[in-house]
Amino acid sequence: IEMKNRKIGFVVLAAIVIALVLLNRKAVSLTKQNNFDLHPLSSAGYECNSVIHLHNPNLLSSTIITMDEKYSINGVSLGLLSIELNQGIPGLKETEFPVSVRFSKADFLKAVDSDSTLPTSINLLVEGEIKYQNLTGNGTIKVYHTENISTKGL
Numbered sequence: 001i002e003m004k005n006r007k008i009g010f011v012v013l014a015a016i017v018i019a020l021v022l023l024n025r026k027a028v029s030l031t032k033q034n035n036f037d038l039h040p041l042s043s044a045g046y047e048c049n050s051v052i053h054l055h056n057p058n059l060l061s062s063t064i065i066t067m068d069e070k071y072s073i074n075g076v077s078l079g080l081l082s083i084e085l086n087q088g089i090p091g092l093k094e095t096e097f098p099v100s101v102r103f104s105k106a107d108f109l110k111a112v113d114s115d116s117t118l119p120t121s122i123n124l125l126v127e128g129e130i131k132y133q134n135l136t137g138n139g140t141i142k143v144y145h146t147e148n149i150s151t152k153g154l
Helices: 002-022 105-111
Strands: 029-042 045-056 062-073 076-089 093-104 121-134 137-150
Touching: 029 121, 029 137, 045 062, 045 076, 045 105, 045 121, 045 137, 062 093, 062 105, 076 093, 076 105, 093 105
Parallel strands: none
Antiparallel strands: 029 045, 045 093, 062 076, 062 121, 121 137
């Protein structure tokens, strides 16, 4: 009887492990990056805030390891966002990460090709990658997003 119970225990344990692996091997995805807000930080610089939305379709949590994004306008690099996060995100949910990047007024004016008069809106390009880890391994989410941002109030 003891040997039979031990075999049943191993079979149940194997079934649980297989179920966990099968239910936790999907890729985490970037659903959107929105709520872009550009505002002056000082007389010499600006700050761009946004919110990154990540969806974890797995049963168990995944860990966001790093977020690396480059912000540019008209091919001119304005700033880099590089965060070593190591933050867990719950399974079967979307998680939001507010982020911000700062850049100089001189770089911004160079990017919009203006000495003083700003266009009414700009097209901001955000590109990079987000690395994550879950039960079955690591993954990388490619980021490539353009956003039209109003320059009113600058």
